[in-house]
Amino acid sequence: LTAALAGTATAAELPRLVEGEGRHALLVDGKPFLVLGAQVHNSSNSVEALQQVWPAVADAKANTVVVPVAWEQVEPVEGRFDFSFVDALLTQARERGVRVALLWFATWKNTSPQYAPAWVKLNNTRFPRMLDAQGKPNYCLSPFGAETLAADKRAFVALMTHLKQVDEAQRTVIMVQVQNEVGTYGLVRDHGAAANRAFAADVPAEVLRLQKPVAASGAAGKARGSWSAVYGDYAEQYFHSWAIARYIGEIAAAGRQVYDLPMFVNNALRDPLAPMAPWKSDFASGGPTYDVIGIYKAAAPKIDIVGPDIYMPESAKVEAVLGQFQRRDNALWVPEIGNAETYARYHYAILGRGALGVAPFGVDYADYSNYPLGSPHTDRRMTAPIAAVYGSFAPMASQWAQWALEGRTRGVAEGDDRQPQTVALKGWTAKVSFGEWQFGERSWPHLKDDAPPSAAKPSGGVAIAQIGDDEFIVTGQRARVRFEGDASFKGLGTMLIHAQEGRFGPDGRWTTTRNWNGDQVDWGLNLPATPTVLRVKLGRY
Ligand code: N0T
Incomplete structure (x- = not known):
């Protein structure tokens, strides 16, 4: 696999995904790229607003900024395009060495159609909204609006054409x-004439191949036939998912025809966690929820x-x-996660699982916060917890993405129950515990009233890459890691050969800054509140 990658790597190639044995990587300039992302607020897509974006992106130590481009912004008048914001964004991102999604x-x-141009919003004859079962128009534009699809696609193709012209040489934009x-809140599907016709027709063969039939209120789902015959109580949600996916798929295909970037x-x-059940207004019907990834x-x-x-x-x-979205046919990539401190520990679990990357949402210093969804802060108190984690991954980001593609990485985040977790590795297991002293056991009787100075809330996390049979890169915060031999040890003892704290340089070379031994390893590898990177070599005797 490594050789295959090396053989195809050329500096000028476009970003693309690669897959091997169900694992994935994003290649940028031919090399694995770990997206340490920062998504800006929705309304931070103007040249002026970017001034409050860059300091936050830098403080977060992100290597990629995720920014909206609105249809209303690039085509305020039908057929007249204005990509000046995109141009400014790319210029400023390049100056800072930051990539863009x-x-x-x-x-x-x-x-909702909030970001569609006014000439679309106001013309419901040409750009129809969905109809409910009584024929009343709904807020959501219909996925059966042929003119809507044509107009959106035309604008998207214009965007991709522009990107090809201004960015193919630099490849600042890595994904779109x-x-x-997408989906619709409060209405399971469109009831317009075209939608009703399609709903009565047979489920397309390609959908049947990837989305299993479902039992229809008692009766087994038919192998083929109408949506209701095959998918029973799930028919309307699945149908709407198909309608939206087809619409998006057509736009993506047209855009990639012009400029072939990865799309998501x-x-x-x-x-x-809720038991699977038919839609009952509890999520946006037709969106790419985990149960309909096959349809998408x-x-x-x-x-x-x-x-x-x-x-x-x-x-x-x-x-x-994370388990539901990480599949052989679906690389794990977390385009949004809350920017509140409680989420920072999950970056270890996400990147340890071998994700392409992650992007906390709302990373800019505009005077707006989406609390309680995310952080209440719009200053360094918001970026610091992200920066702590990104800072230890950044110097080894490409290497980490390569290890992930090879299946060498694992990760855990402290659970709400704060209990220890076990990580299975090849030949070894790592026991990860939280809220420990750096020295000694919690259970020492004379310490029973003396709790370790752990964080008030769960905030620990660890990611481990197995870079050799008995060699590991361990990074994390507020956690204790203890390696034990697995069943293959059959009575052999385990020993620590060394645990070196240090970092990778830009050339990929490791520098040791401190050799952990003695008290610092007797009770396990105790990763402090400040994220730390260790190179660990173990042995058997
Ligand atoms: C996200 C963001 C932005 C707990 C919210 C999340 C972003 C969009 N929507 O700040 O709007 O553009 O993708 C919706 C989550 C709702 C959960 C509410 C219940």
């Missing part, structure tokens, strides 16, 4: 999101990734979401 806010932004958090969609999640793959093959927007702070939910 663009978000195409168009027909749907959090399901098509629409934002993002999802406002449904409850990851079938209907929008030019969309590479469906990514979760994580605004559920509970550790059990975050874990479940």
